[in-house]
Amino acid sequence: MRRSPKDTEESTRRITRRGLMLGGAQVAVMAVLAARMRKMQLEDADQYRLLAEGNSVKIRLIPPARGLIFDRNGVLLAGNEQNYRVTITREDTDDVEATLAELRRLIPITDADAADILHDIRRRPPTTPVTVADRLTWDEFSRVAVNGPSLPGVNPDVGLSRLYPRDDDFAHVIGYVGPVSDFDLSKMEDPDPLLLIPKFQLGKSGIEAKEEAVLRGEAGQRRVEVNSAGREMRELSREPGKPGENIQLTIDYRLQNYALQRLEEESAATVVIDVTNGDVLACASAPSFDPNLFVRGISVADYRRLTQDDHRPLADKTVQGLYPPGSTYKMVTALAALEAGLVTPEETVWCPGYVEIAGRRFHCWKRAGHGHVNMTKSLEQSCDVYYYELSQRVGIDKMSDMARRLGVGVKPDLPMSAVKEGVAPTKEWKQERYGKDWLIGDTANAAIGQGYVLASPMHLAIMAARIASGKKVEPRLIRARDGVEQPVHVSDDLGIEKSYLDSVRKGMTAVVNSARGTARGSRIEMKEWLMAGKTGTSQVRNITKAERARGVIRNDQLPWNRRDHALFVAFAPIDNPRYAVSVVVEHGSGGSTAAAPIARDVLLFALAGGLPPDDAYPSSARAKAKELNDSLDLVDPESVQKPQARSRA
Amino acid sequence: MSYLESNLKTVPTGWRKILYMNWPLVILLTAVACAGFLMLYSVAGGNLKTWAEPQMKRFALGMVAMFTVAFVPMWFWRNVSALAYFVALLLLIAVEFFGAIGMGAQRWLEIGPLRIQPSELMKITLVMLLAAYYDWLPVEKVSRPLWVFIPAAIILAPTFLVLAQPDLGTAVMLVLGGAFVMFAAGVSLWYFGTVLALVVALVFGVMESRGTEYQLLHDYQYKRIDTFLDPGSDPLGAGYNIMQAQIALGSGGWSGRGFMQGTQSRLNFLPEKHTDFIFTTLAEEFGFVGAFSLLMLYAGIIGFALYTAMATKDRFASLLSFGVAGTFFFFFAINMAMVMGLMPVVGVPLPLVSYGGTAMMILLAAFGLVQSAHIHRPRQR
Missing domain, CATH: 3.90.1310.10 (Penicillin-binding protein 2a (Domain 2))
Structure with a gap:
């Protein structure tokens, strides 16, 4: 579109006039802005600075x-x-x-x-x-x-x-x-x-x-x-x-307190599980320490004392400590053999005190031998040769599979520090870990819980709980969160036939209650609380041929840290199992002397809900038990902060 | 102006156009943007990556856009202005339906990786269309009611769409930017006087009706007005932002606390410290000297844009340059007035300084139009 020159002229004139008006207005506005700046930043600056510094709002967490x-x-x-x-x-x-x-x-x-x-x-x-x-x-x-x-x-x-x-x-x-x-x-x-x-x-x-x-x-x-x-x-x-x-x-503060004191001065651990729901009722590792020291900032001297103690107070031996389970592992071997149909409970094995396997001589703990041994007797008297024989029939894979089904070699799902998985060895595992082939002798060692087998007291308690109940008991440590009950994991799919379990339980009953049982001294006398269990003594050193020839050195002649570990697993009452327990006493020498009495006392405390009546102990042990119980400084239920008195503070 | 101009006989072509640009304007725009980078670096606590770096990238992109737009002749922009306006209008409508919600309002459109704010685009296309309209309209018809009604409708249509988002700041900017072009085009002063009188009467009526039975606003709306008039009345609620902004600004003093030394912005007292309230940090850290210098830079930009507007004989180019200058002017004037407590808080960023991609790009492209007007102005043979 073409505009006439006159039109353009008029338009330009008008735009220029209006443009000047607008420009003027803009200058005026900017002058106002500048004036405001001047007032705030120059005239009133002191006042604002005072406000900024003297009156600030802060966010505090x-x-x-x-x-x-x-x-x-x-x-x-x-x-x-x-x-x-x-x-x-x-x-x-x-x-x-x-x-x-x-x-x-x-x-x-x-x-x-x-x-x-x-x-x-x-x-x-x-x-x-x-x-x-x-x-x-x-x-x-x-x-x-x-x-x-x-x-x-x-x-x-x-x-x-x-x-x-x-x-x-x-x-x-x-x-x-x-x-x-x-x-x-x-x-x-x-x-x-x-x-x-x-x-x-x-x-x-x-x-x-x-x-x-x-x-x-x-x-x-x-x-x-x-x-x-x-x-x-x-x-x-x-x-x-x-x-x-x-x-x-799930822990009971009184049982925990008792268990820890009962472990005395030993380097030991004990775990008590309720077999009906997997609740961990006690989980004590001795010696212990005062956690309040760490909250307040522990002194160098205190810390050095804790770290340099050869009884390792800082370690939680219940889940972090791994031990060869020794004879407490024999139930695994027995169940594996029964399930594979390679042995019957009545079948006997001849024990002359040793057996030759792959050109090596494997000794029974009893040099003279046990003679004819069936399954009950093998557990009762803890015959090693019987299990060497069974292991050769079953093989390591089935044994370790059974161990894992009973909880050994599986990491327990617990909210605790450094929970260990343990070892239920297989051929592949040894190849991968050590780059060596599995030997027949390894299988024989595994049969009696020596060699590569490793378990923590928690594993052993789970194993005892599963054997006792015939159910797949998973341990539970947290009972409720903010008052909301947490699920129980106890299921029926353990998959071991009841008759096999009964055979093993019969043997475990004999261990404690029969005349020649290895733990007879630690039995419970009261009919309704009878205990079944299994001792274990695991070597921490090799016994050389020469030493065997001279006669094996007795534990009490060895330095503390070379002595055997003492173990015991148990459950009670026999006919209607309620509690399973495991005890490991590091370098405690013998399962029957060092570990079994502790397991008995802890079980009794759990069953009685406090110190048991005197007639629960065998008559020979009563005096000693009384003396021991009197010496303990147990927590007074009146002194603790009662549930109703608790506050959220 | 430039020595080249005396020999100038024809409109330049090709790459020679670059010599005929309004170079002082380019330099001033860059200077303001650099001040912006500095402040964004400072409010991020000395972190380049948070805001300053993305902003630099957008500035570089915006500069490319400015040069591209500048090289295209004016007649092209006149011919596409109507199209551009309607595209922007459609996008605004699209925001109503598909827009992303951010900061309590629906403002963005996501197209692939792009995130655009059609209301920013509208600020410029509105000015373009109005300039083209008055270029087409014979001068004597300018003040006739029907021919005033049409541009008023062109302004109000997008204004209502923006108000619905709701974005009061942009709505105000659209009305003022449009009115600025109408005023420059020579629409009779009576119209402007009447509208102004009506607004004053409305405000008066609203305030007077308070507390009576026929009160015109809700109570909470009155409360906001109170807060504006006296921010101290509610130091922790609505007045908090204004109070803290003014404390930061005022405490800057003559030369400020020094770069990166502002306490108020550092302690997170300031809301929107990297967008609408960035001027307070600048004023706190560089004091009156810094704040006034920025105002002068802005004044320079307006001045050179107005010079282009008045120097060209082409009506479209002239009105368009006026419109761009006006829109830019309202940007910083409203923002500064707002943070200095001269105006209620409406969301208007400080142009080229506040963090924000679309606004920066659109503004630079708009200055490209001014540059095009400058390069392609009709010359006497």
């Missing part, structure tokens, strides 16, 4: 209360206590050193601690409060609070700290918490902001570590107004966090 842990009766095992502490925030103080010096006049801080604190404060961002002192007494705490105005950047506050009221009893099962370390943080991809709070407590072992996610809870937030010294002036809003879940264990 509220750490949630960690979930509590109870025993099966609702008795508190892990709780939280109030912890009075003092923090310094670098940003809010002009001179950290002067402030710290001032603070040291009010509360005791050693020179070494003061140096550490200064180092810590300099290393962290200026906005992070660093804990200077904690576990203050009320007096110290109030002294700091009163002197607040002269201590810029210093904040007294109250936090929660983990407390284990049952001291040593649950050190291994529950574990302990400790301050978050840089190493902990380096393992996490996107750490919870809570963990960045200095000295925030994180589960380090046991249930505390395994259930960290649910025990920790979720942080709340507070918006607070702080003045130029960083002191809170008022709270503006508060969003409470979510406390961690409470966990109820």
Whole structure:
């Protein structure tokens, strides 16, 4: 479209006029903006700066209360206590050193601690409060609070700290918490902001570590107004966090306490399982330690004492300790042979005290031999030759398959630290692990639970529970979460014929109750609580041909750490099994003397729900049992925090 | 202006066009964008990757768009303006149905990997169509009611669509940008006076009716007005943003706290610190000197755009340049007025500084139109 020159002229003139008007208006608006800038940034700047510095809103995290842990009766095992502490925030103080010096006049801080604190404060961002002192007494705490105005950047506050009221009893099962370390943080991809709070407590072992996610809870937030010294002036809003879940264990605090004390000074472990539902009622590893030491920050001396003890108090022997199960493994061999139809319970084997296999002589523990041995007698008197013979008929694959069905060589699904799988060896396993072929002699050794076979006390207890009940019992350690009962895993599909199990149980009954049984001294006298079991003594050293010729050195002449391990597995009552138990006493010499009495006493305590009546013990053992029971310092049920008295704090 | 212009006899062609661009404008735009990168780096706590780097990439892309648009002659843009407007309108309608929800409003369209905000596109296509309209309309008809009604409809159609998203900031920008072109085109001042009077009367009526039986707004809407008039009345609720923004801005003082030293933005007191409220961080860290310098850079951009608008004899090119300059002006004026507490908070970003892809690209492309007008202006033989 062509426009006339006049039209264009008129249009351009108009646009120029309007353009100038618009330009003018824009200049005016910009002048207003500039004037406003000038007023705010030049005239009123001081006032705004005061507002910015003197009246800031800060977000503070509220750490949630960690979930509590109870025993099966609702008795508190892990709780939280109030912890009075003092923090310094670098940003809010002009001179950290002067402030710290001032603070040291009010509360005791050693020179070494003061140096550490200064180092810590300099290393962290200026906005992070660093804990200077904690576990203050009320007096110290109030002294700091009163002197607040002269201590810029210093904040007294109250936090929660983990407390284990049952001291040593649950050190291994529950574990302990400790301050978050840089190493902990380096393992996490996107750490919870809570963990960045200095000295925030994180589960380090046991249930505390395994259930960290649910025990920790979720942080709340507070918006607070702080003045130029960083002191809170008022709270503006508060969003409470979510406390961690409470966990109820299947363990009975009294039985646990008794079991640990009954293990005395030994390096030993015992596990008690309820065969009807798999509940782990006791899971004790001796010696134990006080987890509260770790919460408060363990001293170097204490820590060295724990790590250098040859009885290894820090290790949880119930699930981490692996031992050759010795003769307690003979039920596995027997069941494998019965199931394969390669032996009948009545069939006898001749035991002359040794047997030649593949050109090597395998000895029975009894040099003179047992003569004709059937299955019951083989268990009762723990004849080794009988099992060497059975093993040659069955082969290692069927034996190890049976072991796994009974729980040995399978990792128990438990929320505990470093749970071990154990070993039920096969030809492939040896090839892979050692690069060597399986030998016939290996099968013979495995038959009596020596050689490559390894099991933890937990494995042995599971095995005993499965033999006792004929059911596939899976151990359960957590009974309820926040009051919600957890599922029981006990199913009927163990797949071993009842008659075979009966034959083995008959043998186990004879071990304890017949005249020539290896554990007769540890029987239970009361008819309704009769116990069945199996002893085990496993070598930790090789006996050379020369030594055998000279006569095997007796255990009491060997140094402690060369002596045999003593083992015992048992269940009771015989006709209606309720509890299964396993006991391992490291270097305890003999299963019948060192382990069986402990298993009997623990079972009795479980059956009686406390110390049993005297007539439960065989008459010969009564005096000794009484003396022992009197010497124990058992927990007084009146002294524990009762379920109804428990609080969420 | 340039020494070349004295010898200029014909419209340049080919690569020579690059010599005839409005170069001061290019430099000023780059300077403002660089200030933006600096601030985005700062509010991210010294992290380039968070916002600054993506923003730089978009700026580079936007510059390419600007040069491309600049090289295309004006007649082409006049011919496609109606088409562009209707495409943008269709996209706005599409947002209503398929749009993604973000920040409480439905603003984005996802097309493959692209994420576009049609309302940003509309700001420019609206100005283009209005410029083309007044180029076509004989000058004497400009103020007749029917011929005023048509552009009003062109402005209001997208405005209502944007209000429905809801995006008050963009709606205000569309009305003001459109009115700016109509004003430049010479529509009688009476129209503008009447509309202004009506708005004032409406505001007065709304405020006066409060508390009476025939109150015109909901209570919560009045509360928002209160908050604007006195942010201190509700320091933790709606007034929080404004209060904190003003504290940050005011505490900057003459020369500011220094780059990366702002306490308010660092402590997360500021909302939207990388988008609508980025000016407060700049003002806090660089003080009055920094804030005023930015205002002057913006003034320079407006000045050179207006120079192009007045220098060309082509009516379309002239009105279009006015429109772009006006839209740009409203962007920063509203944003600054908002964070300085001169206006209620409506979501308008600080142009070329706030983090945001579509706005940056569209603005640079729009300045490409101004450049095209500058290059292809009719010359006397």
